[in-house]
């Protein structure tokens with residue numbers, strides 16, 4: 667793997683939240699949101715009616731990660747009792763038993779896999795300046811073929 671192209675996935679999501687889905691672009695983002703109990707969620711996206719807690723790690727999505735996300739969702743619920751709450755877990759895979767745990771949690775969760783749903787090696791479209799997988803030939807947002815290879819050149 668070319669180390670120069672591999673950026674931290676937290677940095678990628680912070681700078682390019684639409685990689686989680688188009689709707690994330692229009693939500694307010696708190697990176698590393700700290701709660702009163704001093705715990706810290708990786709990302710919380712929100713608007714008046716909605717809070718989405720996003721937990722990210724490079725390894726497999728496991729029970730420990732789910733427990734953390736549930737804790738942050740409970741905190742969000744306390745802060746904003748009327749909002750619709752949702753969790754997103756991002757990792758390189760998911761342990762077998764977790765789907766069941768998620769169902770039992772009572773919260774809605776989405777699983778997103780690195781290099782499947784979210785690229786970890788990115789390049790920036792020369793035209794629309796959005797992040798694409800390093801391996802794309804066409805920009806998925808504007809179909810341009812020209813890319814800037816250093817994704818953080820314009821930060």
Ligand SMILES: [Zn+2]
Pocket residue numbers: 791792793794795796805806807808809810
């Ligand atoms: Zn583009």
